[in-house]
Structure formats: structure tokens, C-alpha cells
Amino acid sequence: MPRVWVFWVHASSVTRFEESFRSIAESLRIPERHEANVDIFLLVRTWLSGQEIGSWVMVLDNADDERMILGPGGNKTDRSENSVPLSQHLPTSTHGLILVTTRSRNVAQGLVGYDADIIALGPMDSTNAVQLLEKKFCGATIKYTINELTRLAQELD
Numbered sequence: 001m002p003r004v005w006v007f008w009v010h011a012s013s014v015t016r017f018e019e020s021f022r023s024i025a026e027s028l029r030i031p032e033r034h035e036a037n038v039d040i041f042l043l044v045r046t047w048l049s050g051q052e053i054g055s056w057v058m059v060l061d062n063a064d065d066e067r068m069i070l071g072p073g074g075n076k077t078d079r080s081e082n083s084v085p086l087s088q089h090l091p092t093s094t095h096g097l098i099l100v101t102t103r104s105r106n107v108a109q110g111l112v113g114y115d116a117d118i119i120a121l122g123p124m125d126s127t128n129a130v131q132l133l134e135k136k137f138c139g140a141t142i143k144y145t146i147n148e149l150t151r152l153a154q155e156l157d
Contacts, residue, residue, distance in 0.1 A: 048091035129153035
């Protein structure tokens with residue numbers, strides 16, 4: 001068993017979120033994961049909230065959609081619509097932690113509850129962005145000029 005489990009959860013859509021939870025259930029080999037009507041969110045949340053697996057880190061990536069993550073009213077407790085906010089599916093545990101990446105300050109505040117644990121990052125400067133793209137495209141069959149990479153970095157912001 002790993003010393004610390006690391007799970008990546010894509011929060012850009014409900015579908016990707018669910019796929020990520022299914023992947024976690026597979027990684028952990030949770031026995032009930034293949035049952036027909038299993039609530040994968042409840043299954044994974046319960047499993048990670050328990051002590052059985054030890055320490056874990058969950059990266060909640062691209063949690064930008066306030067309604068989808070926090071609910072219709074922008075907070076975790078608003079249940080005015082039938083759909084449950086994705087934040088309700090996140091486990092709580094003394095042996096696990098969740099790192100959230102988001103472009104929305106409201107989502108960050110809604111998930112964390114206070115500003116002390118929020119680290120705001122700005123966009124990369126163009127030099128670092130171009131260097132990153134150069135590294136990512138170094139093995140590509142199509143070669144890009146610095147001007148093309150600079151333009152791509154500007155488009156991607």
C-alpha cells in the first residue's frame with residue numbers, strides 16, 4: 001500500500017468528476033464499485049473518510065463552475081434545486097487533504113471557508129509560458145517558431 005495515496009479529480013464537468021471517482025474506486029479496489037446501482041460518490045467519499053487506506057491527497061482540478069461545485073446559491077448548503085453540488089461529494093478526514101485549483105475566488109472561498117488557506121496565482125509571464133510550451137512540444141513532429149509559441153501562450157492566457 002502506498003505511503004500516501006494521490007488522487008486527481010477533474011472538476012470541469014459532472015461527467016469528468018464522476019469518471020475520476022470511478023477511477024479512485026478502481027485504484028482502491030473498493031469491493032462494491034461494480035454493483036449495478038452503486039452511488040460512486042457516496043462509496044468513494046465514505047471509503048476516503050475512513051481510516052482503512054491511510055493518508056491521501058486529492059487534487060480537485062479545474063473547479064471553476066460555481067453553480068456546479070457549490071450549488072445554485074453559491075454556497076454548499078443551498079439545496080433549492082434537485083442536483084447536489086459536487087462539493088457535497090468531497091470526503092472529510094483527518095488523514096486526507098484536498099488541494100483545489102480554480103479560477104473562481106467564490107469557489108475557493110466556498111470550499112475553504114476563509115482566506116488564510118487561499119493562494120492566489122496570476123498568469124505566467126510570457127517568457128515562462130513560452131519555455132513551458134517549448135518543453136511540452138520538444139518531441140512533436142511539427143516544429144514551432146518562438147513567435148508561434150508566444151502567440152499560442154497569449155491565446156491560452
